Amino acid sequence: MTYQLDIQPCPEWNLFTRLQRPLVIAGPCSAESEEQLFETATLLKNNGIEVLRAGIWKPRTRPNCFEGIGMKGLPWLQHIQKTLGLKISTEVANAHHVEAALKHDIDMLWIGARSTANPFAVQEIAEALRGVDIPVFVKNPVNPDIELWIGAFERLYLRGIKKMGAIHRGFSSYNSARYRNTPQWQIPIELKRRVKQLPLFCDPSHIGGHREYIQEISQKAMDLGFDGLIVESHVHPDCALSDAAQQITPVQLKEILEHLVIREAHPNNSANHLIIEELREKIDTLDSSIMEALTNRMKIIEEIGLYKKENNITILQPDRWESILSRVTEEARENNLPVELVERVFKAIHQASIDRQTDIMNKKELGA
Numbered sequence: 001m002t003y004q005l006d007i008q009p010c011p012e013w014n015l016f017t018r019l020q021r022p023l024v025i026a027g028p029c030s031a032e033s034e035e036q037l038f039e040t041a042t043l044l045k046n047n048g049i050e051v052l053r054a055g056i057w058k059p060r061t062r063p064n065c066f067e068g069i070g071m072k073g074l075p076w077l078q079h080i081q082k083t084l085g086l087k088i089s090t091e092v093a094n095a096h097h098v099e100a101a102l103k104h105d106i107d108m109l110w111i112g113a114r115s116t117a118n119p120f121a122v123q124e125i126a127e128a129l130r131g132v133d134i135p136v137f138v139k140n141p142v143n144p145d146i147e148l149w150i151g152a153f154e155r156l157y158l159r160g161i162k163k164m165g166a167i168h169r170g171f172s173s174y175n176s177a178r179y180r181n182t183p184q185w186q187i188p189i190e191l192k193r194r195v196k197q198l199p200l201f202c203d204p205s206h207i208g209g210h211r212e213y214i215q216e217i218s219q220k221a222m223d224l225g226f227d228g229l230i231v232e233s234h235v236h237p238d239c240a241l242s243d244a245a246q247q248i249t250p251v252q253l254k255e256i257l258e259h260l261v262i263r264e265a266h267p268n269n270s271a272n273h274l275i276i277e278e279l280r281e282k283i284d285t286l287d288s289s290i291m292e293a294l295t296n297r298m299k300i301i302e303e304i305g306l307y308k309k310e311n312n313i314t315i316l317q318p319d320r321w322e323s324i325l326s327r328v329t330e331e332a333r334e335n336n337l338p339v340e341l342v343e344r345v346f347k348a349i350h351q352a353s354i355d356r357q358t359d360i361m362n363k364k365e366l367g368a
């Protein structure tokens with residue numbers, strides 16, 4: 001069963017007053033001391049940030065790391081809310097956190113990646129939020145499972161939460177890669193396709209794992225039409241008690257934001273609109289040719305399948321398959337197409353052929 005999520009549009013949330021992209025949430029990974037939090041918040045505010053983030057309870061990979069300041073950090077946030085007029089937000093991982101955060105007038109909550117991966121935790125948080133009308137952001141689960149991510153929104157929605165946003169923070173991987181978490185951009189793209197009204201934020205700090213990547217990841221998010229960014233910012237990043245390498249100062253954040261190129265969702269005049277429409281018509285025609293070719297190919301696959309069944313021949317023909325794959329990858333090289341793309345496409349086509357021929361093989365004769 002899929003639910004139609006009737007999400008309230010972000011401009012109505014009373015969280016951001018300036019509504020141009022990117023909407024920005026920023027603040028330290030963790031609240032560490034009242035001074036660190038207040039100094040950071042003041043600088044962020046002076047640099048135009050409206051919503052402060054700060055972790056109060058930190059889920060850490062190993063015990064004996066700094067696990068967050070806990071409850072005593074909540075009044076610090078509240079003080080900032082009152083004196084600086086910033087909106088305040090933190091991560092919650094259980095009902096107890098939700099209760100404490102709400103008691104301290106938190107403006108926005110988010111559910112972390114490890115919690116999103118656990119439906120029991122999400123359900124518990126959703127129950128604790130029943131009847132509460134504040135925005136709740138959900139980070140993607142650590143594993144690239146879009147259903148789990150959507151499931152978390154559904155659980156919240158079923159308990160009455162209408163102000164929901166998604167945070168893309170990348171996915172855990174065992175391979176050593178450029179970034180700390182692999183972005184797998186196709187997953188937030190698919191989320192946006194499936195849940196259109198959902199505001200989409202990117203967390204370049206956690207994807208990159210190092211401050212040097214924040215600019216490029218933020219730009220990529222903007223190019224894909226993301227609504228906002230949630231960025232870790234600390235008054236003295238190198239002294240941070242958690243995630244030191246990926247935090248930036250409020251001034252560095254301002255510079256990064258100033259350098260972002262923000263593109264419009266659609267062409268801004270009718271001449272440009274016509275150009276893109278004409279090109280899209282060409283794409284539509286080409287897509288129809290691809291579909292026609294796929295349909296005709298499948299018909300022949302079926303004929304070969306019937307022949308194999310009648311003559312007792314194996315479905316998989318490794319030599320034939322090998323020769324197809326080497327021919328198309330060679331053609332890809334000649335035409336300057338990504339070989340990896342062509343391989344992926346043809347492997348998917350070949351697998352579909354095998355599946356179709358397997359169905360034909362297994363189908364009982366009428367009356368047999």
Ligand SMILES: C=C(O[C@@H]1C=C(C(=O)O)C=C[C@H]1O)C(=O)O
Pocket residue numbers: 301304315316317318320321324349350353354357
């Ligand atoms: C169509 C055949 O069956 C299988 C499917 C193939 C394909 O999709 O082109 C190629 C070889 C076989 O593994 C065939 O034997 O030619």
